[in-house]
Amino acid sequence: MNITLKVWRQDGPNSAGRLETYDAKDISEHMSFLEMIDVVNEQLEAAGTDPIAFDHDCREGICGMCSLQINGTPHGPERGTTTCQLHMRTFKDGETITIEPWRATAFPVVKDLVVDRTSFDRIIEAGGYISVNTGGPQDANAIPINKGDADEAFEYAACIGCGACVAACKNASASLFTAAKLSHLALLPQGQAERYERTSSMVAQMDLEGFGSCTNQYECEAACPKGISVQSIAHMNRDYIKASLTGR
Amino acid sequence: MSTASGGNAIGRLLGSTIGMKILMAITGFIWIGFVLGHMVGNLQILLPMPEDGIHAINKYAAMLKATGGLLWAVRFGLLAAFAAHVWAAIVLSKRNRAARADSYAVSNNIQAKPSSYYMLITGLVILGFIVFHLAHFTLGLVQPEAFGHHLANGMHDVYTMFILGFRNPVYAGLYIVANVLIGMHLHHAVTSMFQTLGLRTPKYQQYIDMAGPAVASVAIVGNVLMPVAVLLGLIGGSVS
Numbered sequence A: 001m002n003i004t005l006k007v008w009r010q011d012g013p014n015s016a017g018r019l020e021t022y023d024a025k026d027i028s029e030h031m032s033f034l035e036m037i038d039v040v041n042e043q044l045e046a047a048g049t050d051p052i053a054f055d056h057d058c059r060e061g062i063c064g065m066c067s068l069q070i071n072g073t074p075h076g077p078e079r080g081t082t083t084c085q086l087h088m089r090t091f092k093d094g095e096t097i098t099i100e101p102w103r104a105t106a107f108p109v110v111k112d113l114v115v116d117r118t119s120f121d122r123i124i125e126a127g128g129y130i131s132v133n134t135g136g137p138q139d140a141n142a143i144p145i146n147k148g149d150a151d152e153a154f155e156y157a158a159c160i161g162c163g164a165c166v167a168a169c170k171n172a173s174a175s176l177f178t179a180a181k182l183s184h185l186a187l188l189p190q191g192q193a194e195r196y197e198r199t200s201s202m203v204a205q206m207d208l209e210g211f212g213s214c215t216n217q218y219e220c221e222a223a224c225p226k227g228i229s230v231q232s233i234a235h236m237n238r239d240y241i242k243a244s245l246t247g248r
Numbered sequence B: 001m002s003t004a005s006g007g008n009a010i011g012r013l014l015g016s017t018i019g020m021k022i023l024m025a026i027t028g029f030i031w032i033g034f035v036l037g038h039m040v041g042n043l044q045i046l047l048p049m050p051e052d053g054i055h056a057i058n059k060y061a062a063m064l065k066a067t068g069g070l071l072w073a074v075r076f077g078l079l080a081a082f083a084a085h086v087w088a089a090i091v092l093s094k095r096n097r098a099a100r101a102d103s104y105a106v107s108n109n110i111q112a113k114p115s116s117y118y119m120l121i122t123g124l125v126i127l128g129f130i131v132f133h134l135a136h137f138t139l140g141l142v143q144p145e146a147f148g149h150h151l152a153n154g155m156h157d158v159y160t161m162f163i164l165g166f167r168n169p170v171y172a173g174l175y176i177v178a179n180v181l182i183g184m185h186l187h188h189a190v191t192s193m194f195q196t197l198g199l200r201t202p203k204y205q206q207y208i209d210m211a212g213p214a215v216a217s218v219a220i221v222g223n224v225l226m227p228v229a230v231l232l233g234l235i236g237g238s239v240s
């Protein structure tokens, strides 16, 4: 299949960017979206042009490195799928595809389609962990956990931290990411000791990074490749109210 | 992990985006109560004129006036809630715009309701409308000829003011448009409020998602009915 690409090219964090048009010819519909860019990059290099910089690592939907706003949607049109798992057969022969980086003040562009997502790391550093300073690991199943809580915690634990939620939100809010991390721990016994302090610190860090606020439009939930529900945000808000009222 | 910065609970809440949204949800909730109560009170305009010529709406208005201090306390509370709501709306909207300083060349929305995109605009229209509405029916600045009528017993004649106000198709049209936009605000607002307060749990989610459209429909139908009934001459025949 033949595709026309409009790709955001930007030399560095402080340079102005622009959309450039490239022809991707003889693309197999079985290729993944990233393989298609690999092919285009080979052609660009052969022609002496700088290849398109983009993030990727595992290419199997688990690491959260791949990104890309594809025709206005994070990770492209297929629900519940990361860009690395998106196949070219999702598109039509002759189609024009616009590829842009995630857009958020808290995710500055590094080069072309690569953005700096270390603001997410700093939210985790603010409390997205459990402090256990001594002893070996406990036997599995030693602490009973309700099936419902375990399932919900597991859903939130599926967050790969890719940032699609921020990219999809018109306010570039990191609420779904922060809430998934918080609620994952808040539902499990191990997370209880630091639960409310964790909520206050991670929310404070999220605000500090310059993400927007949540306007409850749920675009994040629709764009999340792991289908994480905005139930997590309601959970975070409940814990945040408790944390503020009790001064933790 | 550091704990929440000191101060009191209110200070801590207002220091964050979630806290600001909670402020919007609570102040919005107060105003939803007002919008619905105000509508039900005013729908008495549809009642027929009794034999003695003292219409239910005039008695209702006199009753409200007679509460004196309480009326002023409620007015002051509403004003404070409104100011807080608008302040939070503007602060958060500016912040949200800054968080997405560069926009996408192609943007797409997947499941956001249209009403949710126009909250600041519908909100600002409400603000303008409330100022106009107070100037019109509370201060009598817009249509002085309709204002200040009294019954033979000295009672303020709200009924006549109401009917004359809405016989004017320009004013009636303005109220109709404004109330549709208020309904649009409520369409997203009522459901959003539950989510902000953390109350949209799986068990109640389907009902909460219907609450916005339901409250919006009731508010639009109830409020639009009044000017329409006057325009069509269904009520107010006694006013010359």
Ligand code: HEM
Pocket: A214, A215, A216, B021, B022, B024, B025, B027, B028, B029, B031, B032, B035, B085, B086, B089, B090, B092, B093, B119, B120, B122, B123, B124, B126, B127, B182, B185, B188, B189, B190, B192, B193, B194, B196, B197
């Ligand atoms: C009759 C008066 C009003 C009522 C009943 C009302 C009600 C509400 C409610 C319940 C919310 C939802 C809060 C939440 O998401 O938790 C809301 C949101 C909002 N209101 Fe109002 N409001 C009114 C007037 C205004 C005015 C005058 C403005 C002017 C700027 C305004 C601007 C907004 C904005 C921008 C939001 C969106 C907040 C967000 O989605 O994050 N509202 N309103």
Ligand code: FES
Pocket: A055, A056, A057, A058, A059, A060, A061, A062, A063, A064, A065, A066, A082, A083, A084, A085
């Ligand atoms: S490259 Fe690892 S999730 Fe896509």
